[in-house]
Amino acid sequence: MTVATSDRAPAPAAPDGASRPTPRAPRRRPRRGTVARYAVLCLMVVLLAGPLLWQLSLSLKGAGDTLYERPPRLIPTDPTLTNFTDVLDRVPVLRYVGNSALVALMAVVGNIVGATLAGYALARLRFRGRGIATGVFVAALLVPIETVIVSQFLVVRSLGLTDTLLGVVLPGAVAALNVLLMRNAFAGLPDELEEAAVIDGANAWQRFLRICVPQVTGVITVVAIFAFVGAWNDFLWPLIVLSSEESYTLTVGLNRLRGTFYDDPRLIAAGTVIALIPIITFFVLLQRFFFRGLESGGIKG
Template identity: 75%
Template sequence: MPTPAAGRRRVSPGLVGRYLILILMAVLLAGPLIWQLSLSLKGAGDDLYARPPELIPGHPTLANFATVLDRIPVPHYLVNSLMVAAMAVAGNVVGATCAGYALGKLRFRGRGVAAGIFVAALLVPAETVLISQFLLVRGAGLANTLLGVVLPTIVAALNVLLMRNAFANLPAEFDEAAVIDGANAWQRFIRVSVPQVKGVITVVAIFAFVGSWNDFLWPLIVLSDEANYTLTVGLNRLRGTFYDDPRLIAAGTIIALVPIVTFFAMLQRYFFRGLEAGGMKG
C-alpha cells in the first residue's frame, strides 16, 4: 500500500529555479509599467509616497488623462510621431530588406567590407555622433523637420544585419531553381526570397516603429518649433520648473504607450506565424 509521501510528486530544484527566474523577470519588466498605470489613475486623495507603496488607487480617476489632453496638444503630437514612425518603418522595411538581400545572397567585391561596416556601426554609441548628424541634417536644410528626425535611422544597421542573416540562412536551392527558370536578381528577390523571411521583416518593422516612437534625445535636438514636436518631446512640457505632478507624467507615459501596444498587437500574429513558417521552410 503506497504511503502518502510516495504519492506526492517531487518538484525538482531546477523547475523551482526556472519559475523563480520567470517571476523575477516579470517583476522587473512589468513592474514599472504597472506602477505607472497605477500612478496615472491615482486621485488627489491618494498618497504617492506611502510606505509600502499602494499599488491599487484608493480614489481612482481618469482626470489625469483629461488634464494631459488639456495642457498639451496630444493629438497634434501624436500625428507627428505617427508620421515619423511610418517613414521609419517604410525606410527600414524596404532599405534593410534590399541591403540584407544584397549582403546575404549576391556575390560582389567588397561584400565582406560592407558587412563589417554595418557591424562597426552597432559598436558606435549613438550619442557620439549626434553633433555630426545634426551638422549633416542642418547642412541639408532639414533641421526642424520631421524628415530630419527620421533620416539618421531610416535604415538601421541592426535591421540590415537581421535581414542579411535571414537571407543567408535560406537554402541555396531556391535561388538555383529560380535561375534555371530564367529569373533575374529582382525576380528572385521579390518572388522567392522575400516570402520566406516575412517573420524577420515583421521584426524589423516592430523594431523600427518602437525605436522611432520612443526616441527623445534626437528629436529634442533637431526640432525647435513646438508645432513639429513628436509625442515624446511634447510630453516633456508636462514637467514644470519648480513642481512636477507625477500623476500627469505617468498619464502621459501611458498615452504614449498605447500606440506601441496597438502596433505590436496587430503584427504579433504575422510575427509568430512568419517565424514558424520561415523555420519550417529553412
C-alpha cells in the same frame, strides 16, 4: 490559477502535454523549490508591474482623493477621467503621438526596403566591390551613435532638415545592423531555390521579389518590429533635432510634462499612461516576435 499551479509538481505540463519531463531532484525537494521559485517571480512581477499600476492609480485619482496618504492607497476613492482630458487639453499629446507614429512608420518602411534590398545584393548577387560594400556596413555597425551625433546634427543642419520629422528619421532610415541581419537571412537560403528560377528566365529583380523575399518574411518582421520600437522610443536624437512644439515626438514632448505639471503628479501620471497604452498594446499583440528576434541574434549594440 496561481495557487493551483504552484501547488503542483515541479514540471507544470504544458497544455498540449509536450513539455519534456524534467527529472530533477527527488520528490520532496522541488516542492519547496517551487514555492521559492514562485515567490521570487511574484516579487519580480510586483517590482516591475507595481510602478505601472501605481501610475495608473494616480492618473485615475480625483479631487476627492488625498494624494499623500499613509499608508498609500492604491484604489482611488474618487475615480475620474478628468486628468486625461486635462492633459489632452493642455498639452498636444495626440499630436506628439501622431508625430511619433509617423517617424516610426517611416523608419519601418525605410528599414524594410533598404535592408532587404541591400541584404539581398550582399548575400546573393556577385559583383565587383561586394566585399567593400559589406565592410562599410560592418564598420557602420561598430560606430556608437553617440560618438557621431554632433556631426550627424551638422549634416542634418546643412540639409536644412532641423526641426523636421524627416530629419529625425533619416539617420536611422536604414540601420547597418538590419542590413547585415537581412544579408544573413538571404545567405541562409539554398542555392537551388534560385537556380530553377534562373532556368525559367527570371532576372535578379524577379528572383528577389518573388522567390527570395517570401522566404525571409520572418526576419523582415523582426526588423520591422525593432525598427518601430527603436524609433518610437528614441529620445536623444529627436531631442537634438526638434525645437518647436508642433514637431515634437512623444518622448520629447513627455520630457516636458514634468516641467508643465510640476504641481500635480496625477497629470504627469495620466500623460505617461497615455504614452504607454500604444506601445504596451503593440508589445502584447506581437510578443512572440520580440522573443524570436532576440534569440535569432538580433542583438542591438
